[in-house]
Amino acid sequence: MLRALNGGAIHVAINNLDDGLAACRVGGFDCLAMSPGLLADKEAEEVKEALFDAVVAPGAWGVPFNWRASQDDFDTGFSAMKAQVKTMQAVGVTRCATWILPGSNDLTTEANTEFHRQRLTPIAQLLADHGMILGLEFVGPKTLRDKFTHGFFYSLMPMYEFAQTVGPNVGLLVDAWHMHTSESSLADLATIPADKISLVHINDAPPNLGLDELVDHKRCLPCSTGVIDLPAFMATLREIGYEGPVEAEPFDETLKELPSDKDRLEKVGAAMAKAFAVAD
Template sequence: MSAPTADNVTGPFVPCLNPATLSGIPLEQFLALATGAGFPTVEVSIQQAQAHGTAQVRDVIQEFGVNVAAASGILPAGPVLPAPLLVDPDTYRACLDGLDERLEAMAALDCTIATTVLNPRSPLQTAEARAVARERIAQLATTAAAHGVRLAVETVSIHTGLPPELDGPHPVIDTLPQLAELLDDTGTDGAGVLVDSFHWAAAGADPTHITDLGPHRITHVQIADIPHGRATDELTDSQRLFPGDGALDWTSIADALTQAGYAGPVSVELFNPKLRALPAGDIARLSHHAATRCWTLAEATR
């Protein structure tokens, strides 16, 4: 990818950076690199923000002039990583400890979106796993709404290289239409869909999976490209590329998001070890270049 230019492309999609793309660096350094590269919005780990000191993080983001678009860790798994929705019951109950404090921290950072991941596979039978997911989504969404925070639920569509905490012998949900149906069944409007372009591609890259979500259903978007010449069942998160560097049709994605009424942050999320090995400043600059230049549809660039 060529070096980024200083100017930004204006349009309905707001460039955002996920901390996983710059894995392993302190929060304040991440914020400095993101804003230095031109990002107006970022995602954060809420546990990391709490450990750093919410008031101090608030001062830093105000100083940098950056907004926190979304936060992971509504269910925490250690000091930085989030836990998926279908952890075992004892772990889930433990994850609920400090939930209000985490949501208060999100609200203090003016963050209105809490992201969470639904397991694509589970040790539980499919019907039971979906019932548990519905119950937990409703519980978390109701609690989050009291703090002015909305839940953004992500479905995982890759089938290869799943981490153990997301895997199991029984399928749960791995497409956006299935997720939308599950959210409808929760009976809450406090949870929406997180669209991830890489997982959307792994599920077949059907634009109707996005457009059929309709207005106000998409609460957050994460973006990464897929390599050329890979079958969808061969895709793994470690193959994620900068948007625009791979095989995805970004015009199609932009069109689908626009038709669905989405005009918010698009967050670059990479787990590719080769790209993560680049200097952190280069990763941030290339990510911003990708998030602003991959779109070619008129609606995304005018």
């Protein structure tokens, strides 16, 4: 598995590839999350050479537009993605991901299922045409699910089963937080083929709160509280042969209080090292 850096999840500003590679050095990361903006004004060979020299692998990228918006907005964003995906392919990116809301106030579960299938299928096909997989992230917290009139897939196996109906190159983004909050089991995770996981997020949960009290953007650094059983989670990923990027996504407000990006990177890097070590 690769220790992947996603600056946005840890309050670190990464404005270009050079920033990203420098940040990887500081925090001990060997993989960098990709985005079209990160690669702006650089040729593919230049990007590949820079990654090679830094001993940093290209990580996953997110679907680069709001595919939930109006049909006109979808068409505009999808048209732009057709060019962006070529750039990503040229620099060696093979993984993409997007998150799925756990409900709707407008669409029934059946109608929402069809809406997601219609919107995600062309995206998945475009990615397949460029040698990429698409991971769908289920979102587990009950405090978020309760905001919707109509429920939707919010746990591991239902989302995986839905993903299989979208396309053969579609699987999951697996987040330890959402595994925990949705009460999804590691036994089920152990049945998912490694090549059906495009990306992994790790984190921890605040102590002294019930499962149904956890709020999505109030998380903790990996291995900082022990509420989430990260050793078992990481060990399961190793057992199934997952070798892809693992990003810290703690949404930890205490990181903002640190004096510099260097401090944030070092703290998150240490947490990542601990998370990887406990699985060995």
